[in-house]
Amino acid sequence: MEKVRCLIIGGGPAGYTAAIYAARAALSPVLYEGNEPGGQLTTTTMVENFPGFEGGVDANELMSAMRAQAVRLGADIRRGVVTSADLSDGKHQVTIGNKETIEADALIIATGASAKYLGLPSERKFRGLGVSACATCDGFFYRKKDVAVVGGGDTACEEASYLAGLCRKVYMIVRRDVLRASKAMQQRVMQTPNIEILWNCQTQEVLGDEFGVTGARLQRNDGEVFDIDVDGFFLAIGHHPNSDLFKEWVSVDEAGYIITEGKSSRTCVPGVFAAGDVQDPTYRQAVNAAASGCRAALDAEKYLMGI
Numbered sequence: 100m101e102k103v104r105c106l107i108i109g110g111g112p113a114g115y116t117a118a119i120y121a122a123r124a125a126l127s128p129v130l131y132e133g134n135e136p137g138g139q140l141t142t143t144t145m146v147e148n149f150p151g152f153e154g155g156v157d158a159n160e161l162m163s164a165m166r167a168q169a170v171r172l173g174a175d176i177r178r179g180v181v182t183s184a185d186l187s188d189g190k191h192q193v194t195i196g197n198k199e200t201i202e203a204d205a206l207i208i209a210t211g212a213s214a215k216y217l218g219l220p221s222e223r224k225f226r227g228l229g230v231s232a233c234a235t236c237d238g239f240f241y242r243k244k245d246v247a248v249v250g251g252g253d254t255a256c257e258e259a260s261y262l263a264g265l266c267r268k269v270y271m272i273v274r275r276d277v278l279r280a281s282k283a284m285q286q287r288v289m290q291t292p293n294i295e296i297l298w299n300c301q302t303q304e305v306l307g308d309e310f311g312v313t314g315a316r317l318q319r320n321d322g323e324v325f326d327i328d329v330d331g332f333f334l335a336i337g338h339h340p341n342s343d344l345f346k347e348w349v350s351v352d353e354a355g356y357i358i359t360e361g362k363s364s365r366t367c368v369p370g371v372f373a374a375g376d377v378q379d380p381t382y383r384q385a386v387n388a389a390a391s392g393c394r395a396a397l398d399a400e401k402y403l404m405g406i
């Protein structure tokens with residue numbers, strides 16, 4: 100079995116930043132990036148809110164640059180999906196694919212979170228062409244246009260409020276006749292004149308042409324089908340933290356986010372650290388993920404030095 104000092108799982112901003120810091124600390128990090136190198140950010144196009152890029156930066160370029168920086172500093176970045184883990188009795192073992200098992204002195208889990216989608220073929224077709232799961236990332240591209248947000252929770256209300264400040268009109272597509280969101284968020288939405296809630300509605304299809312989204316076909320719960328014209332279609336129906344492989348050992352909250360100790364990245368298993376969206380239900384921004392990757396590498400370094 101291969102043994103490494105510092106193993107990082109996840110090729111998003113948290114994982115790559117952890118690799119940059121761990122490499123500079125001479126921890127010889129090995130990082131496994133799964134099927135989506137670059138992480139969630141690569142599902143968007145232009146990133147305009149990552150500090151340091153006056154005119155914004157292409158999301159794929161940003162992630163390629165982080166990756167290249169980690170490699171230049173000595174990180175060993177490999178492609179492979181972790182299929183199981185064993186963190187029992189002080190072990191830090193993960194299996195890649197269906198055979199190769201690696202043991203690490205320190206393990207950093209940076210597997211991210213996945214936005215939930217409705218699962219419609221048309222939604223998949225227009226992903227990045229008007230369909231987005233991140234208003235903060237992509238809202239800016241719909242200034243003075245009409246958009247829709249699916250969902251009735253706090254995220255949907257927050258995203259709708261944010262978009263209302265940029266867009267001409269925001270439809271909220273809510274499948275019941277109530278919002279799940281907190282009262283304060285509900286009030287905010289209700290008091291925003293350019294948000295219209297479409298109650299008891301489900302999306303049948305995202306409509307579009309060769310340039311991207313042009314609308315959505317909705318069905319009311321009483322059966323009536325109607326179309327709305329929108330340029331952007333935002334999903335806000337929740338996220339799923341990618342912690343399933345580890346939650347037998349590390350503590351997770353009721354939604355599955357890994358719980359870390361205070362401001363550190365330490366999990367309840369000594370030598371196992373968590374960084375990025377897999378432990379952050381609140382901020383979910385690339386710059387936060389990068390910062391927590393830094394923390395995880397520093398915590399791992401301290402752990403390996405025995406302090």
Ligand code: NDP
Nearest residue numbers: 217249250251252253254255257274275279335336337338
């Ligand atoms: P939630 O699970 O709270 O809400 C998801 C929403 O999406 C619900 O309205 C749900 O409808 C709807 N939904 C789910 N699946 C579908 C579907 N297939 N079709 C249509 N609608 C669907 O997720 P959030 O991301 O909003 O929030 C997650 C957690 O984070 C919550 O605890 C929330 O309070 C917290 N949060 C807090 C914030 C804050 O305090 N500022 C900001 C953002 C999140 P239904 O109600 O019918 O199930």
